[in-house]
Amino acid sequence: MVSDFRCFRYVFSWCFLINACYFAVCSFAEDRFTRGQSIRDGDIIISGGEIFALGFFSPQDSGLRYVGIWHYRTTNESVVWVANRERPISGNGGVLTIGNNGNLVIMNGNGDEVWSSNLTVPSSNSTATLMDTGNLILHENENSNRVLWQSFDHPTDTYLPEMKVHFSDEETRVFTSWRSAIDPSPGNYSMGVDGRGRPQIVIWEGMNRRWTSGHWNGLIFTGIPGIRAMYLSGFRVLNDHNGSYFTYTQSDSSDLIKFRLSWEGVEQQERWIDERNQWVPIQSHPLDECERYNICGPFGKCNQTDEIKCRCLEGFVPTDTDEWSRGNRSGGCTRRTNLQCDTDAFVEVQNVKLPDFVGHVGPEDIEDCENMCLQNCSCIAYAFVSGINCMIWYQDLVDVQQLVDGGSSLFIRRARSELGGKNDVTRTVVVTSAVVGGFLVCVLIWLLLKRNKKCSGISNGNEMPRVSPSGEFSRDFSGPSDISVEGQQATGSELAMYNFNIVAAATGNFSSENKLGQGGFGHVYKGTLPGGQEIAVKRLSRKSGQGLEEFKNEIMLIAKLQHRNLVRLLGCCIEAEEKLLLYEYMPNKSLDSYLFDSDKKSQLDWIKRFSIIEGIARGLVYLHRDSRLRIIHRDLKASNVLLDEEMNPKISDFGMARIFGGNQNEANTNRVVGTFGYMAPEYAMEGLFSIKSDVYSFGVLLLEIIIGRRNNSFRSTEYPNIIGYAWDLWEGGKAIELVDQSILKSCPEEQVLRCVHVGMLCVQDIAARRPNMPAVVLMLESENATLPVPRRPTFVSMRHNLDDNAWTENQDGVSSNNVTLSVILGR
Structure with a gap:
């Protein structure tokens, strides 16, 4: 029952002064109140599962009072909804109640109304209930399920799981940022859904777009770098009597998750971690320069991994060369050669965030999609995306971003004369070359088989x-x-x-x-x-x-x-x-035979371990950049690093390796091979591999060398793997505690901390965020190198779903799902 508990006010004041509490801590025994009952400043109500609280609060360093909803058991700033954000109350005399007309109302100390739910169909017996979802619902009466009003229909800056975000075939702005960190009034940024073509999330700065998520394909937003359906599987598009809407259902209902539009215009997905007593970002957008909307202008393409971020799409040149050379790329690019319509062709641009403002979305297959575009002289480009099908653009291509991880193929219309054409002479040369080459190969095979049908011996003393x-x-x-x-x-x-x-x-x-x-x-x-x-x-x-x-x-x-x-x-x-x-022959066998042996690991002091780390890194630089071939190892781990008589490391076991062409950065396979725990997330889940896949494996191996424990030895602890364990200590400023106790006294702290930092950079979820191996070598060997701040790997909180037998050492086997586990203990 609601009452005016003065002692509760005293307790609240005491808690605020001692702990600098952000919210009031006194509460009613129930999660609801009815007409005639009031929530006075200093009182709160708590949802049934003690997840959310409703009451008055003041932002930090502010004396103004607001009615809001926040996560009850968190101590950090976690307000998810504000009622009177435009009309705060001065002093502690505010009251939240249900008025005579059934509306929720907030009144100041003078009895003046400062906010109302503004029901058009009032009810004299309405009841307000705070749900465990964070939704404040006004029912027709205490025993009715009829909803008259709910806070989920009037959000402020935060999206919560189970909330519905309706959209139509136009722009729908739903969320508005705070004006500042201490001012909940509406700020300059808004977020919502653009439902034209295929729906996508949009952040606006004033009237201008600041960021878009890319088009929804039924599983993911295709323009978010490194996004994985597994991570965001909770998002769905459903329909009700009000039309289509986005909703998010948590895989673990005990987690506290929220999506918030910060006052700085950044959308952040955050998860509450009890052990740290803080909200931890899972993902943020826009995060870098290339995620800013259309940063390179029409027909420009932004690549965050390039030193020069903005370049024109192939076949286009800067619209204003002088401005472009001065670094102002907002004017974009223009065609080098005008289209001819009936003789045009298409050029594929791979792994990009598709342009904004798609003109046509239809069920056509890829051939019909190309023909539809080719037959329409106004068509500029097309794409065929799984889950969407045919997409066609009729206006300038804007907001194109080159993605290292993920993305789609965009087919851009170009004048055939600019492409050099594929005439009959060219085709004849190609066919003739193929036939002659095939004949020569067959002759060579026949000669070799005739010379030696089986392996030739060397025991007769003849030349091998x-x-x-x-x-x-x-x-x-x-x-x-x-x-x-x-x-x-x-x-x-x-x-x-x-x-x-x-x-x-x-x-x-x-x-x-x-x-x-x-x-x-x-x-x-x-x-x-x-x-x-x-x-x-x-x-x-x-x-x-x-x-x-x-x-x-x-x-x-x-x-x-x-x-x-x-x-x-x-x-x-x-x-x-x-x-x-x-x-x-390597007399010291493999690295794991020392590193994970309690009797032998002390033989690898820090100097030897750092030398091994450097050697492995240099070997990968050679594979990725310096050899005549560009090679991805795909199975880097301690058992595949051999040690010679001087304990120098040598990378071995290239059975899973792949060669890349000169301009190839990424490949996809339906047969994922390697060893779980060392696989990058994008490779383990979607078969996408690149040089950054090896970087991830190197990061795991680097942490193993420092800690002296196998990655999977943490499965029986509170951490899913070595990455989660290392991240917690590194983020908590205790990275030195990671060092193997057998060598701790011999370790120079600054060098060890730099190695841990590099390891954290290498195991980031998004491949584009990871450094390449030349950068890793530079960071390891240069004391003056400035290291970027890594993002917390979300994959550390996700346990594998394989049977424990898949992790057993000395097994010859292939797991289900075509994932080969290769564990070679020594040489």
Whole structure:
């Protein structure tokens, strides 16, 4: 029952003075009040589940009083709704009550009405209830479910789960920011939905667009970098009697989640973390320069990873060259060559945020979509997006952003004369080249097969036969390979072929005494060749998940790579069902054999560990940038880093690696391979991989080297993985506590903290936020390098849903969902 508890006011005043509380702390016993009852300044009501509270509050450093709703159990600023935001009350005499006409009203100390729910159909028995969703509902009476008014229909700056945001085929502004951090009155920024074409979230600054989310495809907003359907699976578009609306349902109802438009014009999704006693941002937009709306003008494209952010789309030039050179790119670009309509063609631009103001959205397939655009001389570009289908633009292409992670393909109309055309002569040359090339390859294969149908021996003392690692020396290597660079088969130095009997003798017939380790693709043995050279032999199991393609991959790649931090492949053997790889022998086996062994880890002091970190980083720089091929390893982990006699690291196991063409930045696969815990989120969930996938794996490995524990050793703790554990200590200013206790005394604190910082940058969810490996090396080795602030990885709070057996060491197996787990313990 509601009453005027003066003692509660005393308790409130005491709490405010002692703890600098943001809100009143006195409450009614119930979550509702009826006509004749009042909420006086100093009293609050609390929702049934004690999630939200309603009452009077003052912003920090302000004496003005407002009626608002906030999260009850949080101590930080968490007001989610304000009633009288334009008419605050001076003094503590305010009252919230239900008036004689059934309306919710707020009155100041003089009895003047400063705010009302303004019901058009009043009820003399109306009842107000604060729900656990944060919604204040005015019912017709205490026993009725009829809603007369609700705060969810009149939001201020915050969107809460279960709230409905209705939209139509025009712009709908729903949320308005505070004027400042201490002033809840309406500010200069608003947020809502533009329902034209396909709905998208928009932030406006005054009357101008500040940011757009990109078009909704039924699962995600396509223009948000790095967005994953898994992260935002709670968003849905539904329909009711008022039309279409967005709503968000939490996967875990116990979480406190909110989406807030800050007074600075930034939309932030935040989650309350009890352990930290604070709201933690999950994502924010706009976050960087390229997310600002149309920063490069019409027909311009912004790329945050480029030193020069704004460039014209291909085929376009700056509208005002002088202004463009001075850094003012708002004027955008214009066509270099005018369109001819009937002879035009399309050029594909990949991985972009699609332009704003789509002119047509229809069910056409991709061919019909192209034809529709081609037949209309006003059509400028088209796209075909899963979940949307055909999209066509008839006006200037604005707000185009190059995305490293995600995005769509945009087909831009260009004059065919500018593209050089595809005439009959060109087609004839292409066809002729293909036929001649194919004939020559067949002849080469025939000659090689005739010369040596099986692996040639070396026991007779003759010169060892050599063969190009292109994959054409044996029938076992015939057929297509997915390892190619811009359509050309990989070629490189020659590789020694060994006789199976020689390899068997060198390893004591693959005896258990010579076994170095095992993994998902077979066993690794130590051997000694007749000349005394020590080798490590990888013998693929007949049940191996690594097939002929992976075997070809490893041979072709490693044979070409020469770097002090990459393992050297000496040769191979293929005979019947046997497939063997011969490597240089690493006497200290693999990094994990020291790092995770309680008796041996102390041998890796900080100087050695930092040297190993640097070596691995330099090896990746060579793979990503400095080698003739651009290679993504895809399975970097401690067991795939070998140590030579001087404990220098050498990256090994290239069975999962892929070659990229010169201009290729990202690829997609339906067969995700590698090891869980080291996979970047975009790769594990959607099969997207790039050099930034290796950067993520390096970040996990870097943290393992510092902490001296396996990533998956945290599964039985409060943390889902090593990233969550490291982030909590780093963010709390306790990063030095991460260091392996066995080497703590030998660690220079500044260098360790820099390494942890680099690790946090490498494991960020969004690939575009991660540094590349040259930048990582610079940050590791330069004491004066300025390191950016990383964003908290949301993936750290998401546990994997695999069976525990998938994490068991020494297993040869393939998980469901086509995810290969490869664990090789030693060499």
